[in-house]
Amino acid sequence: MSTSVKSAPPPTGVEDRPAVIPRRAPGGGWRRALRRDWQLYSLAVLPLLFFLVFRYLPMIGNVIAFRRFEPGGSMFGEDWVGLRYVRMFLSDPTFWQVFRNTLWLGGLTLVFCFPIPIVLALLLNEVRRRSLKRFVQSVSYLPHFLSIVIVAGLTLQMLATDGPVNHALAWLGHDEIRFIQEPGWFRTIYVGSEIWQTAGWGTILYLAALTTIDEDLYEAARIDGANRWQQIWHVTLPGIRPTMITLLILNVGTFMAVGFEKVLLLYNPLTYPTADVISTYVYRTGVESNSFSYAAAIGLFEAVIGLVLITSANTLSRRTVGTSLW
Numbered sequence: 001m002s003t004s005v006k007s008a009p010p011p012t013g014v015e016d017r018p019a020v021i022p023r024r025a026p027g028g029g030w031r032r033a034l035r036r037d038w039q040l041y042s043l044a045v046l047p048l049l050f051f052l053v054f055r056y057l058p059m060i061g062n063v064i065a066f067r068r069f070e071p072g073g074s075m076f077g078e079d080w081v082g083l084r085y086v087r088m089f090l091s092d093p094t095f096w097q098v099f100r101n102t103l104w105l106g107g108l109t110l111v112f113c114f115p116i117p118i119v120l121a122l123l124l125n126e127v128r129r130r131s132l133k134r135f136v137q138s139v140s141y142l143p144h145f146l147s148i149v150i151v152a153g154l155t156l157q158m159l160a161t162d163g164p165v166n167h168a169l170a171w172l173g174h175d176e177i178r179f180i181q182e183p184g185w186f187r188t189i190y191v192g193s194e195i196w197q198t199a200g201w202g203t204i205l206y207l208a209a210l211t212t213i214d215e216d217l218y219e220a221a222r223i224d225g226a227n228r229w230q231q232i233w234h235v236t237l238p239g240i241r242p243t244m245i246t247l248l249i250l251n252v253g254t255f256m257a258v259g260f261e262k263v264l265l266l267y268n269p270l271t272y273p274t275a276d277v278i279s280t281y282v283y284r285t286g287v288e289s290n291s292f293s294y295a296a297a298i299g300l301f302e303a304v305i306g307l308v309l310i311t312s313a314n315t316l317s318r319r320t321v322g323t324s325l326w
Contacts, residue, residue, distance in 0.1 A: 065297040071290060085297035095281070095298065102277040105263075106255040108191045114251055116195055117202030118244065122232060124203065125210050140200025152265035155193050156180060180266075183274040190266060190275075194259070205243055213239035245323040253310030256302050278302050 034041060060076075065085060067077025089095045120140065127133040143151065159165055159179035166176040179185045213236065221231045237244075260279035267275035278298060286295030318324035 062296060062300050064293045065300045067293065069293045069296075071292070077293065081293075085294045086301070088294060089298050089301070097273070098276045098278055098281040101274060102256055102258055102279075104274075105187060105190060105258045105277060108187060109194055109258065110251055110255060112191055113194055113198055113202075114248060116199045118206055118240075120199055121203040121206035121210065121240075122236065124207065125236070126228070137200070137203075140203065142200070143197040144201035146197070148259075148261045149265060151193060151197055152262055155189060155266065159189065180268070181270045183271045186267065186271045186275040190259075190262065193262065193266075202247075205247065206240055209240040209243040210236065241321065242323045245317050245321060246325060249310060249313045249317060249325055252313040253306055255309050256306050 064077045066080065066082060068079045068081050069077040124133055124136060127136070157163055161176055161178060161180075165179070169176060177185070179189060217235045217239075218231055221235050226234065256278065258277045258279065260277075260283070263275060263277055263280050264283070267280070279302075282295045282299050282302075285291050285298070314324045314326065
């Protein structure tokens with residue numbers, strides 16, 4: 001004799017109602033996080049003060065680009081002149097010459113100095129002997145820790161008319177070359193010294209990004225028959241693509257801000273036709289000629305171009321590859 005067991009009917013009443021998630025009081029989340037992790041947030045105080053004092057407050061001085069400023073007078077200029085100084089530098093042939101020089105140096109620096117750290121990081125990643133890898137890393141990192149003054153001094157000494165490079169050329173039967181005095185050589189000298197100083201240090205971020213790539217991807221690629229070059233192309237480069245895009249956007253943002261210190265230390269009046277850039281022109285105009293309002297207008301123009309470049313590069317990167325800074 002079988003006994004049928006009836007299932008109990010589903011409970012009704014309060015249990016049928018969906019659970020009500022308590023709502024947090026508005027504005028209370030960040031207060032609780034601040035009270036809980038105030039030690040961590042306190043570490044950001046000094047960096048924020050630095051940017052406030054040395055980056056944001058000086059922006060107020062850009063107002064003298066639209067006012068006539070005289071040394072010893074009002075900090076924000078005497079009289080409102082509108083776009084007078086903007087029209088002055090837009091009609092100045094010297095400004096357009098230094099503008100072209102800035103584009104040339106910025107473009108050459110971006111084309112050569114951006115991919116070389118990537119290539120060097122990929123090569124170091126393939127080195128299996130730790131001693132050799134550490135030696136190459138140490139040698140390539142060392143120039144970054146040298147002062148720009150030392151780098152410029154070494155460059156000038158090496159390329160002087162009686163320097164080692166010209167001695168080697170004489171030994172090979174060539175005539176000496178006046179590298180420092182000839183305008184045509186300045187861009188090569190600048191870009192070459194920049195590569196030597198920054199290539200090794202730039203590999204640090206890429207080597208760190210390479211360590212985050214899953215080894216199972218390489219194993220799967222080897223099972224599919226991919227050789228080392230194919231593994232680099234299909235596994236390694238896609239793995240570090242977000243880092244590459246981020247650094248590319250940052251480099252594009254500083255495209256117009258060609259290294260002021262190095263250019264100032266390497267150039268001379270003979271090389272002005274190819275070496276004079278916006279930053280050095282602003283320095284000579286503002287500090288040496290006391291035309292502060294005119295120099296402020298040019299500097300503001302350079303900053304606006306940099307803002308447009310980094311915003312455009314970020315938008316293009318987000319729409320094409322899906323990676324951006326914001």
